Every structure is written in C-alpha cells, then in structure tokens.
Amino acid sequence: MNNFLAIVDDNFIDRQVVEQIQNEIVALPFHYAPRVGANPDGIVGVAGNSFTDFPMWVNGSNTLNMQEPIANIAMYLYDNFSKKNNLPLGTATRAKTNITTINTDTRPSFPHVDSMNEHYVFLYYVNDSDGDTILYNQHCDGTTTFTENDLTEYMSITPSAGKAVLFNGKIFHSWKTPQLSNMRCVINMNITFDHGVQ
Numbered sequence: 001m002n003n004f005l006a007i008v009d010d011n012f013i014d015r016q017v018v019e020q021i022q023n024e025i026v027a028l029p030f031h032y033a034p035r036v037g038a039n040p041d042g043i044v045g046v047a048g049n050s051f052t053d054f055p056m057w058v059n060g061s062n063t064l065n066m067q068e069p070i071a072n073i074a075m076y077l078y079d080n081f082s083k084k085n086n087l088p089l090g091t092a093t094r095a096k097t098n099i100t101t102i103n104t105d106t107r108p109s110f111p112h113v114d115s116m117n118e119h120y121v122f123l124y125y126v127n128d129s130d131g132d133t134i135l136y137n138q139h140c141d142g143t144t145t146f147t148e149n150d151l152t153e154y155m156s157i158t159p160s161a162g163k164a165v166l167f168n169g170k171i172f173h174s175w176k177t178p179q180l181s182n183m184r185c186v187i188n189m190n191i192t193f194d195h196g197v198q
Helices: 015-026 069-084
Strands: 006-009 031-033 056-061 091-101 120-125 133-139 153-157 164-168 171-175 183-192
Touching: 006 153, 015 069, 056 069, 069 091, 069 120, 069 164, 069 183, 133 164, 164 171
Parallel strands: none
Antiparallel strands: 006 164, 031 056, 056 091, 091 183, 120 164, 120 183, 133 153, 133 171
C-alpha cells in the first residue's frame, strides 16, 4: 500500500464551472438502484448492525463506458484536480454519479472497497449537503476478515459543491445519507496509475 492516503481539495475549479456541472448532472438520466451497498456494488464489504444498505439513483456503471455523458464530466473534473495537485492523470476504470435522498437512518452504509485491484477513488461533490463520506484506517488486503468492531475512523468528509477527494482505493470507506438536505449527489471514479502515487 502506498504512503499516500487521501487528498481533499475544497476549491479546485471556478464557481461558474461548479454551477455548470450541477446543471449538467441534473439533466442526466438516472435509474433507481434499490440496493447499492457492499454486496452488489463493492467487491469486499464489512457487515454489522451499525451499517445499512441504502437505495440511490445512479447514472453510469461500474465499468467505464466513454459513451456515457458522466464519463466525460468526470474526466474533465479529475484532469483539473490532478493538474492543481500535481498528480498523474492515470486511467479511469469506472465513472458514475450517485444521488441519495433525505433519510432518517443515521447509520453509515456498509464499509467496502470498490475493487480488489490497486486503484484510487476520486469523489466529486456536486452539491452542498450533509451525509459525510467516511474513510477508515483499515484497508483491504484480500485475506484479512474485518468486523465492524475492527474499524476506526481515519477521516470524515462533509460534501460541498466543488469539493473533491482522492484516496487509496484499498481503504475501507462508507457514506451517510443526508438528514437535513433533500439530496446528496456525488461523482465517483476509480483510477489506476502505472507507477502508483506517493
């Protein structure tokens, strides 16, 4: 596992572009996904009573399809993020956007990793909302089995329009639904680098 864990950037693109991205995302066709937690969506998950599975609205897929509009939007965003933060561009293997709506359940989603392959996760927050992304100190090594009692929080990231985070994909992560905002919208990419990132 590389030394690099996470970069959070609150403002890496112009406010006018943030608003344009919001307008473009709202115009995309979304499908309803009744189950999107660690079982069908993540490759490895940690179950337990403290976690739950939430439905969401999705545009895009787990396998990158450059014909999908979200792929171009996501690549544009990551290109700007990587230039500002002096990172290699890398290769995107997944791009989608998720919308979760207001919910009274305060539990996080199942902690999971998206892939067993070496990768990084790029998240871009489309709108201001509550519903933090949670990164854990534990990472998936492909053999160790974790329970919810094993996990400790490394970082909690509150969504705000124009904010982005890049983190090592082997870190277990989860998210919460908004309790106060009507919706939480996030663009999610998986990125691989030829020589890793330190």
